[in-house]
Amino acid sequence: MKIGRIETFYVPPRWLFVRVESDEGAVGWGEASLEGHAEAVDGAFEALRDRFLGHDPYRIEDIWQVGYRGGFYRGGAVLMSALAGLDQALWDLKGKAVGLPAWEMLGGAVRDKVRAYAWIGGDRPHEIGEAARARREQGFSAVKMNATAELEWLAAPKSFDAVVERVEAAQAAGMDVGLDFHGRVHRPMAKQLAKVLEPLGLLFIEEPLLSENPEGLAGLAALVATPIALGERLYSRWDFKPFFESGAVDIIQPDLSHAGGILECRKIAAMAEAYDVAVAPHCPLGPLALAACLQLDACTPNVAIQEISLGIHYNVGHDLLEFVTNKEVLSPVDGYLPIPRGPGLGVLIDEAAVRAAHKGRHRWRNPVWRHADGSFAEW
Structure with missing residues (x-):
């Protein structure tokens, strides 16, 4: 062949x-x-x-x-x-x-399903609460949300109150919460905000600093007990290596469509296991990316939770399962995603629909944000 x-x-x-x-x-x-x-x-x-x-x-x-x-x-x-x-x-x-299935060829399953979380948005506590309740009705027990809008190099500590209120609104809806800083917060503010959030018992804080600042992340890890997650902007086992060695990370989030695919992410996860670091694959993408993540989730002992881009936040009005004919294999049940049992990635793609959609050739671009003073702000 x-x-x-x-x-x-x-x-x-x-x-x-x-x-x-x-x-x-x-x-x-x-x-x-x-x-x-x-x-x-x-x-x-x-x-x-x-x-x-x-x-x-x-x-x-x-x-x-x-x-x-x-x-x-x-x-x-x-x-x-x-x-x-x-x-x-x-x-x-x-x-x-x-x-x-791919997971069978990679050593066989260690689990039958994997806990999943979905993203929620909203600027005010009541908006967050409503979004969290909607996710709960979908069967989720965990969500991820943005920690904050951009914080300048120096900001009044009272600005942290709104962050705490938003987290508490999601928790009041019965959800476990992971908080994504998205690298928006500079080090002087990140260490203060992380300490303020510590009593809330978060699942993790994600990218409290950008991964291009490994020294700052290692210092932050020494200050707080909340698990630190990162990795969506790392692309190989060599990129992850210094974070394992410094003890700067508790949960890694390799993206199986960015970090070399199933084979490379399986190796990254094995490295993480040696350092007692958990894996939570990053996946704000489409159905094939999610199916690939589930193959890794199935056969990897230190996987903790899986991201799923269910809804319109990541997909901008498009259904995650729009091009999948066996939609049940990527649908959450009681807060978990089942491990696909079919061969390969376990999903069946509607090829005619994909070819028809390709004719439009999307030109999606990340939005550009700016601070109040007009300077560039991290997305």
């Missing part, structure tokens, strides 16, 4: 799907979505086609090694997202060809 075709599809609202077909007609799907940079990732597939058309699709490790190392320049969001989408599609193709 040889790889005969590698196709990419721009799928709204901001996804990039990958389809790999063998010369014998076996097909696999993956997701190489990199929000706001679909064109760049699509361009990276030109080199991947040159290297891997005619290659044995079962040799996933070899393809990954050549894809990562063969171009001399390696790593980064664009190249790793392209490699991630190809990796996912190869696991899907191989699994469907041999009749096994």
Whole structure:
């Protein structure tokens, strides 16, 4: 069997799907979505086609090694997202060809379902409370929300009161809460806000500082007991390595469509296990990305919880399951996502719908925010 075709599809609202077909007609799907940079990732597939058309699709490790190392320049969001989408599609193709889920080929299941959380928005406590109750009615018992709007280098501590009130509103609705700082808070404010939030018993604080500030994160980790989560902007095991070594992180959040795919994220998770660090895969993306995450969740002992982009926040009016025909495999039940039992990634894609959607070629871009003084603010 040889790889005969590698196709990419721009799928709204901001996804990039990958389809790999063998010369014998076996097909696999993956997701190489990199929000706001679909064109760049699509361009990276030109080199991947040159290297891997005619290659044995079962040799996933070899393809990954050549894809990562063969171009001399390696790593980064664009190249790793392209490699991630190809990796996912190869696991899907191989699994469907041999009749096994990807998790079965990776060592077998350690769980039958995984706890899931969904995002909620709102600026005021009553809005947060309503959103949390809506998620509870969907069956969730945990949510993630933004900690705050941008905080300047120096801000009055009284501005933290609103953050506490918003968290308490979600907790009053019966939800466990993870709080995403999104790297918006500079170090002088981050350490104060983290201490203020500590009594609330959060699931985690995510990106209290950007991962490009490892020294600051290590210092913050020494100050607070709340678990620190990060990793959506790290793209390989080598990127994660210094955070394990410094003890700066308690929960890692690799994105399986950004960090090299299933194979690489399985290795990242194994490294984390050696440091007693939990895994909570990042997934504000589409159905194939989520299906890939569930393959990792199934066979990885230190997975704690899974993000799911159910609703319109991430998907901008599009249904997560819009292009999936067996929708039940990605639907939460009583706060958990089931582990897909079907071969490959376990999802069935409506190819005709994907090809029709691709004709529109979305041009999604991250919004740009600014501080009150007009300077750029982190998204």
